Amino acid sequence: MARYKLTYFNLRGRAELTRLTLSAAGQDFEDNRISYEDFLKIKNDLPQNQLPILEFDGQTLPQSLTIVRYLAREYGLYGNNNLESATVDIVLDTLVDTYSALVKVFSEKDETIKKQLAKTLSDTGMPQLISIFGKILRQNNGGDGWIVGTKMTVADLALYTLFDDLTGGVYGSDLAKSFLADEKLKSHFDRVKQQKRIADWIEKRPTTER
């Protein structure tokens, strides 16, 4: 039986970075994907009434990035010193900013406002955020390696999963334009994807729209 049980919906969403982290760490896990109806049955018993949660050794952790940071510290995927960990945190926090910008647009109900917001996001907001990731990547080894140090961390996985979402289509491919135009970001994406444990996970994971 797997030591870790990750419970979330049948989506990549807020759980995919944990799935990638557990895969990179070589840890077997139960990928428990539940329906919204089943979520409602357990909602009140969850630590923060939301998913994802990670259960292991009698513990239950909520908050997707708390889970990711916990696992990263456990399995050496959080950089080699405090400063490297801070750079990993910069990437994770910028990831949160990026998804907040995406959610703001995609949760807008008024179609006219939504169109305007989407245009601003793809013309200026997203290129700006993507150029920040490009700058961070280039600070180490000119952008030809990992975000920090000489091995992959959860910062690399975070960037991978963001661009996986953006190029996957559900948010509209326009948003990925400046990512695709940046050779260093593009080859970093492929570098992560080609890591054996990551490639194995991508190969076996269920296909979902987001």
Ligand SMILES: N[C@@H](CCC(=O)N[C@@H](CS)C(=O)NCC(=O)O)C(=O)O
């Ligand atoms: N900050 C939390 C947010 C968790 C969250 O928003 N979960 C959503 C799914 S992505 C959820 O459980 N929604 C159902 C609900 O709130 O009733 C995290 O990163 O884990």
